[in-house]
Amino acid sequence: MPSLLIDVDQLALAAPDAGIRIVDTRWNLGAPAAGREMFEAGHIPGAVHLDMDRDLAAPPGAGGRHPLPSAADFAETMSRAGVDAQTTVVAYDDGDGLGASRLWWLLRHFGHDRVQILDGGFRAWQAAGKPVEQGLGTPPERRQFEAHPRSDDTVTAEDVQRGGLHLLDARAPERWRGDVEPLDPKPGRIPGSINAPATENLRELRFRSPDELRAYYESLGILDGRPIAASCGSGVSACVDLVGLELAGIGGAKLYPGSYSEWLAKGLPVDQG
Secondary structure (H helix, E strand, O other), X not given: OOOOEEOHHHHHHHOOOOOEEEEEOOOOXXXXXXXXXXXXXXXXXXXXXXXXXXXXXXXXXXXEOOOOOOHHHHHHHHHHOOOOOOOEEEEEOOOOOHHHHHHHHHHHHOOOOOEEEEOOHHHHHXXXXXXXXXXXXXXXXXXXXXXXXXXXXXXXXXXXXXXXXXXXXXXXXXXXXXXXXOOOOOOXXXXXXXXXXXXXXXXXXXXOXXXXXXXXXXXXXXXXXXXXXXXXOOOOOHHXXXXXXXXXXXXXXXXXXXXXXXXXXXXXXXXXX
């Protein structure tokens, strides 16, 4: 399997390879059209755009703001993007890790391990002076993607309530404390959750070294053998923590897909402060 991260120079050499599918996942929370607008303004040549709300999540509802897409819907999305079992997907975002980490996790969840994240994202590509393409892009030739969802990489609200695991919360500290809440109807956090902001996995838009990441997660007191799960507001930034854990060599961490938005929808208690 390919390494988790790929850098700009490696991708520039690999891009002409027919076995590579570059996917632009740039996204702006609260501005649904921003990702497509950024793509049309400039993207890596040959890339296809996938939208967070339309392609990488099911419609919001009782399952939170970004529930997991169904296997059938995700298979259609990836088939349309020109991905099959032999395709290596390279996902990039704006360097914040959000969209690319979400696609990385979804592909693995649905049985496709041939996926990499462009370290530094589109900003690193531009900073290196690599070519940029504008416009709608050329739709790729359709391929057949088969989704085989795993059953061992997620936790539910009921699992969290039962306890016995470390639940990370990847939101900013002020949201975790409940000082502010710009998106969900009630500020606070899931009781017992540990704040692990997604931004702590990155330095200057690139992922920190494996040693630095391991030291960071060790400092949170979660490497005692208990299961680890990641959450956030809706299951997106939590995936950045899951990438960080993977890079640190801490395997087996799971996603709570509904995260805080689902927790609230279920009327469950929250902590503040």
